[in-house]
Amino acid sequence: MSPSPKRRLPAVTGRSPDLSALYCRPTRLGLGLLVTIALLWLVGLNYQVNLAYAAAFWLAGFAVVAVLTNLRQLLALQIDIKTPSEIFAGNTAALTLNTPNNTRRRWLWLCNEDDFINAETAAPQLWQPWPVASDGQSVYIWQVPTLRRGYLRVPPLRTASVAPFGISMVQCVWQWPSNTIVYPAPIPHEHPISQKQSDGTDKQYRSVQGGDDPAYLQPHQNGMPLQHVAWKAFAKTGEMLDKRFEEQQHTANRSMISYLDYPVGTPTDRLAGLLCFRVLEAERRGQPYILELPQKIIAPQKGQREICLTALALW
Numbered sequence: 589m590s591p592s593p594k595r596r597l598p599a600v601t602g603r604s605p606d607l608s609a610l611y612c613r614p615t616r617l618g619l620g621l622l623v624t625i626a627l628l629w630l631v632g633l634n635y636q637v638n639l640a641y642a643a644a645f646w647l648a649g650f651a652v653v654a655v656l657t658n659l660r661q662l663l664a665l666q667i668d669i670k671t672p673s674e675i676f677a678g679n680t681a682a683l684t685l686n687t688p689n690n691t692r693r694r695w696l697w698l699c700n701e702d703d704f705i706n707a708e709t710a711a712p713q714l715w716q717p718w719p720v721a722s723d724g725q726s727v728y729i730w731q732v733p734t735l736r737r738g739y740l741r742v743p744p745l746r747t748a749s750v751a752p753f754g755i756s757m758v759q760c761v762w763q764w765p766s767n768t769i770v771y772p773a774p775i776p777h778e779h780p781i782s783q784k785q786s787d788g789t790d791k792q793y794r795s796v797q798g799g800d801d802p803a804y805l806q807p808h809q810n811g812m813p814l815q816h817v818a819w820k821a822f823a824k825t826g827e828m829l830d831k832r833f834e835e836q837q838h839t840a841n842r843s844m845i846s847y848l849d850y851p852v853g854t855p856t857d858r859l860a861g862l863l864c865f866r867v868l869e870a871e872r873r874g875q876p877y878i879l880e881l882p883q884k885i886i887a888p889q890k891g892q893r894e895i896c897l898t899a900l901a902l903w
Contacts, residue, residue, distance in 0.1 A: 596705070599744055599763035604664050611759045612659060618755035621651055654753040661694050661749035662760045669730075669742065671768040677737045678773040685728040685745075687720055694720040695751040698728065701744035701761055715748070737860060737901045740768040771897045774865035775858065780849045805829040845870065846880035860900045867896045 600609050614622065625647045632640035670684040687694075697715040704714055720726045734740065748759040805818050808828035818829040845866045847859050854862075863879065870877040871893050879886040879896045881903060886896050 597746075597759060597761040599761050601763050601765065604666050605662055605760045607659070607663075609760055610659060610662055612655065612756055614756050615750060615754060618651070621647065621755055625651070651755060655756045657752055658749065658756045658758050660692075661696070661751055662747065662758055664692075665690070665694065667745075667747070667762055669764045671740065671742075671766065675734055675740060675768065675770045676773050677734055677770050679734060681732045681734050681740065681770075683730040683732055683742065685718075685730055686724075687726060688724055690720060690724040690726075691722055693722045695749055696720055697748045697750075698730070699746045699748070700732075701746045704746050734770045737770050737772040737857070740766045740770050742766045769898050769901045771901050772857070772860035772864045774868055775861035776865055777862060779866070805831060843870075843875065843877045844880060845877050847882065848880065856903060860903055864897065864900050867893065867900070 597611050598609050625644050628640045628644035628647070631637055632644060666688060668686055668688055670686070672681055672683075675681045685698075696718045698718050699714045699716070707714060718726070718728045730745070732740075732743065742764045745762045746759060747762060748757055750757045805821060806829065808817065808830050818831050821827070821829050845863055847863065850859060850862060863881075867877070867879060876888045878888070879899070881899060884899065886892060886899060889895070
C-alpha cells in the first residue's frame with residue numbers, strides 16, 4: 589500500500605458511503621498515465637498524428653473507467669462491527685468486522701485513523717490488507733488497545749482501495765458508536781482487614797458466643813439467606829429479623845466487598861481494580877458476596893457479576 593497524504597475525512601457511521609464521503613486521488617501509476625496521455629495529445633496536436641490522438645483518447649477513457657471502478661470498491665459497502673462480551677482495561681479488545689450482504693469481490697486496506705493522523709509520516713506499514721469475498725462471509729479481526737475503564741471508544745477506521753488497476757486510490761473513514769463497557773483491570777492483592785472490624789465500632793462484627801445457638805437478632809438485610817430469618821419472631825411481631833451465628837462471623841466479614849476496606853485517599857481507579865479482583869475471586873469460588881460502593885450496595889442477585897463489574901467500570 590503506497591503512502592497517502594494526511595487528510596481528514598467525514599466519518600461514515602456504519603452505512604453505505606456516498607460520493608461526498610469518499611476521497612479519491614491518483615497514485616504514482618495514475619500520475620504517470622496522466623502524463624503519458626498529455627504527451628500523446630501534444631504530439632497529435634503538433635504533428636497532426638491521428639494515431640497519437642487515438643491513443644490519448646483511448647487511455648483517457650480507460651482512466652475514467654478505472655477511476656469509476658475504483659470508486660465502486662467502497663460504494664454500496666456496509667461494514668458492521670462486533671465487540672467481545674467482556675473487556676478488561678489494559679488488554680486488547682478483538683473487534684470483529686464483517687460485510688453483510690456483500691455480493692462483490694473487494695480488495696481493501698485498513699488503518700487505525702488515530703495512528704494515521706498522529707504518525708509523523710504516512711508509513712505503508714500502518715495499512716493492513718483485507719480481501720473481501722463476494723459471499724459476505726469475510727471477517728477481519730481488529731485489535732484495539734483498551735487503556736481505561738468505562739465505555740469503549742472504538743477509534744475511527746480508515747478504509748482504502750487501489751483496485752482494480754492501481755491508478756487511483758479511494759478512501760473512506762468509518763466510525764461506530766459503542767455502548768460496550770470496559771471493566772477495570774483486576775489488581776491481585778491479599779484480602780484487607782475491614783476498618784470496621786479493626787476499630788471495633790460496628791457491633792455486628794463483634795465476637796459472639798453460643799455455637800449453633802442464635803447469638804442475637806438484628807434488622808433484616810437485603811441479600812441475606814432466607815434460612816437466617818427469625819420466622820418465629822416475625823410471626824409474633826411482624827418484623828423481619830436476621831439470626832446471626834458465631835461461626836458465620838468470618839464469612840460475613842469476607843462476603844462484604846467494600847470500598848471502606850481500603851485507606852482513605854486511595855485513587856478511584858485503583859479502588860476499582862482492587863474491588864474488581866475480589867469480585868472475580870468470589871465468583872470463581874462460588875461464594876455469595878455484597879459489593880458496597882459510595883451510595884450503592886449490590887446484593888446477591890441474578891447477573892450480579894455483570895452488574896458489579898459494570899458499576900465498577902462506570903464508578
